[in-house]
Amino acid sequence: MIPGTSVLRQVPVWQSVLARAITDPAELLAAVGLGDEWLPAAQAAARLFPLRVPRGFVARMRHGDPRDPLLRQVLPLAEECLAIEGFGADPVGDLFAMVVPGVLHKYHGRVLLTATGACAVHCRYCFRRHFPYAEANPVVDQWRQALDYIAGDDSITEVILSGGDPLSMSDRRLAELTTRLDAIPHLRRLRLHTRLPIVLPERVNDELLDWLGATRLKTAVVVHANHANEIDASVITALASLKASGAELLNQSVLLRGVNDSTEALMALSEKLFDAGVLPYYLHMLDKVQGAAHFVVEVAAARRLMAELNRQLPGYLVPRLVREIPGAPGKLWLT
Template identity: 50%
Template structure:
């Protein structure tokens, strides 16, 4: 193979990404799900397309329509249910002064680095987000630099999306190099679901680049169930942990997925075994199409109390809700 051809070979994670499943019927056939059950939900993909990696599907139980990983990605007829208070822009993010850049918190600025995801979670609070209007390119990077330079309070940049790890290592290096020139910045934070559904995305090259940065690097994962913490993920995370990258996790409380104390405790234990500290446990953002995942605040508080009785304090994530316009997360 020539050097030219070697350069053009896509990394493993991109090859796996290209093989993602987008057809509910194909997913159902792989998982040996009843045809009648699949057909009653097919219409929901028109509201929000199905997208899931083969790796994530491989962690699901065959024949189980209640599998907690399946429920997070399979279109559901319940998404057509309209509930009061569930809206398309629950955090009021879609109209902002700088497209692709959200300055909600005093010391942090959040960047919608990439609009795409490797997986379409049915409860995603940005499932209706107009990513096409929030492209992040060179012009937006220059705006970000200007915004940080104009506000001495900002000391951290959060890369979000979509999923920021949909950007390749070269693109991330460009952003990181630019941010490293701003002396007031202390940290770079990456919020990503990708490692959970595609562990190969945690490349050694990116870990090394972050290790070499003068900015302290933090990776905030998004896992909701212990079944998502696999040996493949643990091996990949160990490389990043050894590179000095802080590993945290935030979860969302989801009816029928993780709304019991034993399941949540198992998740915290699995995360810690993988070198990840539980960080936030979010009440569901009230996004249209996801009301069937919602649980009451009373139940959420009871779950937190049970967790405190079951786990050491450092394994109990903070129970919070994000409220549009508030300067920080709101504890329940």
């Protein structure tokens, strides 16, 4: 090495893969074999909520099929531009529950940190697609307000890292945050809500596993898969590595029209998750966020699906059908 120079820090593989994500609707349509007739609507909707999807996730889609369940989750459509009554910018009351920047305290014993606004994929049904991340950034003061709030309330035993997606952050920053959470004596559990192991399995690397395995906190990683086709060999490998770190693995899905609103799709998802070491946890009714009304499945239809799942699957493979009500003390179970 030449004196006076320094070794450049190597960019992690996952960051390089993420940097090449598709953000242009024309490129996505070409990649999946759809014609230009889809382009004007996709461009208009992407101006409201930008397109972003990793290429590896696109590779799992059926070529030439506009009804592919993975494509439907990420392709901007004209319906997103419609103003629909009852659909708004803050469908679950996040802003009302924010006690300091980035800290949502909705339920007893646990708080959620919107650790970052960044995500590897922009799901078109995302309930935080309008969330003001710039004004709700806990990193501005190096987490001081957030950590002081948590340390000051000994009823809080669990911290949930969400976003965006917390695994969009570097392992260095996540390790630093986890170390500071470790030092709060009344904390017992750390939960990560993340879609990255599903859409960008390269994210599960040695550095992530090192800090995740080093914390004294009992950890749960709640991944987000909506359809069995999302889980390929690379995802299974990533999930196995997370499980080997000692984390409990759970999955939450959203019930989406045209994606997983059939008994067959939900059964296949539960079976494939369990084969990969993940327990089905929640099946969420769609949060009524502006731009996502075309994904709605009615409650009566959802209950019929759940009744059929209960008839055909063992109980541990049936997720809880839930809806989030702003201001409620917990998720509402729909039985």
